[in-house]
Amino acid sequence: MEILLLLILLPPLAGAALNGIFGRRLSQAVVSLIGCGAAGLAMASALAMAWMYSRSPEEPAPFIPSYFTWVEAGAFRADFALYYDRLTLVMTLTVTVVAFLIHLYSRGYMEHEGGYYRYFCFLNLFLFMMLTLVTAANYLLMFVGWEGVGLCSYLLIGFYFRRRSAAEAGKKAFVVTRIGDAGFTLGVALLFWTFGSVDFQYVFTRIDDFTPGYMQGTLAAAGLLLFLGAVGKSAQLPLYVWLPDAMEGPTPVSALIHAATMVTAGVYLVARSHVLYAHAPIALTVVGTVGVLTAFFAATIALTQNDLKRLLAYSTISQLGYMFVGCGAGVFAAGIFHLVTHAFFKSLLFLAAGSVMHALGGELDLRKMGGLRHRMKTTWATFLVATLAISGVPFLSGFFSKDEILVAAYEGPLGHRGVFWLAVTTAGLTAFYMFRGLFMTFHGPSRVDPAVDRHVHESGAKMTRPLIVLAFFSVVAGYLSWPQAWGGAQRFDHYLDPVFGRSMALLTAENLRPVAHGWGHWALMGLSLTAAATGILMACWFYLRTPEIPGQIAARFDGLYQLLVRKYYVDEIYDWLFVNPIKRLSDAFLWRAADTSAIDGVMVDGSANATLGVGRVLRRMQSGNLRSYATWVLLGAVLWLGYALWR
Amino acid sequence: MPLTHILALSVILFGLGAAGFIIRRNIITIFMCIELMLNAVNLAFIGFSRYLGNLDGQIYVFFVIVVAAAEAAVGLAIIIAIQRNRETLTIDEIDSMKM
Numbered sequence: 001m002e003i004l005l006l007l008i009l010l011p012p013l014a015g016a017a018l019n020g021i022f023g024r025r026l027s028q029a030v031v032s033l034i035g036c037g038a039a040g041l042a043m044a045s046a047l048a049m050a051w052m053y054s055r056s057p058e059e060p061a062p063f064i065p066s067y068f069t070w071v072e073a074g075a076f077r078a079d080f081a082l083y084y085d086r087l088t089l090v091m092t093l094t095v096t097v098v099a100f101l102i103h104l105y106s107r108g109y110m111e112h113e114g115g116y117y118r119y120f121c122f123l124n125l126f127l128f129m130m131l132t133l134v135t136a137a138n139y140l141l142m143f144v145g146w147e148g149v150g151l152c153s154y155l156l157i158g159f160y161f162r163r164r165s166a167a168e169a170g171k172k173a174f175v176v177t178r179i180g181d182a183g184f185t186l187g188v189a190l191l192f193w194t195f196g197s198v199d200f201q202y203v204f205t206r207i208d209d210f211t212p213g214y215m216q217g218t219l220a221a222a223g224l225l226l227f228l229g230a231v232g233k234s235a236q237l238p239l240y241v242w243l244p245d246a247m248e249g250p251t252p253v254s255a256l257i258h259a260a261t262m263v264t265a266g267v268y269l270v271a272r273s274h275v276l277y278a279h280a281p282i283a284l285t286v287v288g289t290v291g292v293l294t295a296f297f298a299a300t301i302a303l304t305q306n307d308l309k310r311l312l313a314y315s316t317i318s319q320l321g322y323m324f325v326g327c328g329a330g331v332f333a334a335g336i337f338h339l340v341t342h343a344f345f346k347s348l349l350f351l352a353a354g355s356v357m358h359a360l361g362g363e364l365d366l367r368k369m370g371g372l373r374h375r376m377k378t379t380w381a382t383f384l385v386a387t388l389a390i391s392g393v394p395f396l397s398g399f400f401s402k403d404e405i406l407v408a409a410y411e412g413p414l415g416h417r418g419v420f421w422l423a424v425t426t427a428g429l430t431a432f433y434m435f436r437g438l439f440m441t442f443h444g445p446s447r448v449d450p451a452v453d454r455h456v457h458e459s460g461a462k463m464t465r466p467l468i469v470l471a472f473f474s475v476v477a478g479y480l481s482w483p484q485a486w487g488g489a490q491r492f493d494h495y496l497d498p499v500f501g502r503s504m505a506l507l508t509a510e511n512l513r514p515v516a517h518g519w520g521h522w523a524l525m526g527l528s529l530t531a532a533a534t535g536i537l538m539a540c541w542f543y544l545r546t547p548e549i550p551g552q553i554a555a556r557f558d559g560l561y562q563l564l565v566r567k568y569y570v571d572e573i574y575d576w577l578f579v580n581p582i583k584r585l586s587d588a589f590l591w592r593a594a595d596t597s598a599i600d601g602v603m604v605d606g607s608a609n610a611t612l613g614v615g616r617v618l619r620r621m622q623s624g625n626l627r628s629y630a631t632w633v634l635l636g637a638v639l640w641l642g643y644a645l646w647r
Numbered sequence: 648m649p650l651t652h653i654l655a656l657s658v659i660l661f662g663l664g665a666a667g668f669i670i671r672r673n674i675i676t677i678f679m680c681i682e683l684m685l686n687a688v689n690l691a692f693i694g695f696s697r698y699l700g701n702l703d704g705q706i707y708v709f710f711v712i713v714v715a716a717a718e719a720a721v722g723l724a725i726i727i728a729i730q731r732n733r734e735t736l737t738i739d740e741i742d743s744m745k746m
Contacts, residue, residue: 623742631669634665
């Protein structure tokens, strides 16, 4: 099993190395074979590993092979060790399956783009880093993956680096997530300082032995610092600003970032550190609050976005908020479940949007789409499935996971009525803006540019087949956890019980809350259904029946509309508050004063000038005149002798 | 004969050599001044050797004579080369490595 676990990680790394080094000289067919093959092998290993682990007698105890000592300095020691339990199993399967499908889709999507080999190299590296992140057995190794996905996101968002906006978006993603990474680093340092180790097993066992409330301050601080890292990576308030700009990358990359890799890292981090949070409920409350505020905030922005991919980006931020609501309520399994289902339908949405983009020659403006339903049947059907799923329509995956999160927010150990109602409202908003996107893209009269209109066509099988597979998963992934109210067993949640059970029990013991039974669950479900139905019907009414209404409303509430279209002016505020002062500081102080004057002027040029000056003086001594040399020698000898005698 | 006499002669000879080295312009004269200084040192060696009843000083003198012979050979060769190339032996005019 040790080797097999390693085999999940190695193929993407090997693929990235092969394509990175030799890719330039290989044909597209070979490059895509290496890239997709590596992702496929990783998926096969992940499946085999899941099967082996499930059959092993130790299961569900975590399997922690240590391969070699990686860092050893004084009391600090970190092994290259991997951690495999049921949570890792779920994560590796989700990541590899979705990533593999995106790799396959990319073959078609990137066919006519430059830098084919570069693309697949980065894609594989991205997958490798994410898998390192989810399989690491200590915070330090996790940090490698954590930074690795940051790097790869930078490379891939800025893939079209000749376009200035893409390069800037890549930079923004890197810098903004770096703020969170600082929190992560500090959190890990605090844990090391407290426990003398960064090993999951060791740290969590130690915390587990604490009586509840012991060292709560330290643990809460560590939890909050780690959550700051998660906020950066998972694009939560206030560090979400990089994600919408990340749309500058190729669309499959957006799918990868939003579904399988990168943004889910934060949720995974919180879930993995569940023991820590269970002993610091204050931190967990912050997690849930930030989550629900982000969910609502991003959903309101998504209402007015006219760029299809940006709409999806804000929806991702909103859905990630949901996951944190689940975790924050103390029901980590619900958050992870939503992560899994979301991975499928969000990657599907992005890939379908990519297919639309492909057909329209790169057009993303919803106002220049419409009526594509008949000409892109597969794309339309799959997009519809994903939209239904994310809106929370029954019998599709999103319904089940979202329902679990709402139940968690209502009756979870750290649930809260306010969080619950905001989450329900967000569900309604989600349904509305997703259907708005669907209707404006595929339904109604065509608003496509006539020049482009003639070329509209369904994408090739290379692209549509992954869509169909993902649509299948988007439907059935929810059946993993048939809700209790429907006589189900919530199999998925109970599957993760060995992982989260103790933390859940601890939190529940600390914070007893009334639990809804029987009809209560139906009522909660009814509420979420009502919200979703309202959203969908409103979207139908606004964008199918009477398309003039949205314009009228926008004109009526112009202030509010502008506020939403401008995304609450957050980018502008950040520019004013942080970016411009830093720019000015850099320009006036760091560049002109520190670099040009101090470093360049005094140190670099200064040392050269000093040498030159001294040389200019000393040069006089070397006249070439033998007799003056002799005089110097004599003078030196006399002085030396005089000194020796005088002494 | 007391040591002081010998040393005094040695100092006078060395002083003459050093002064000549600095004052004179002709390379051959300078060269002879070097020889004078060497032999002043030799004389001091011999004097100390005799005063201390120790042969070490005399052995050093042999070394100095041998080295001085080699030096004379090389030095004169250089002087001839300079004379051929520059057609002058005035030390003040020979102040650069370049021709």
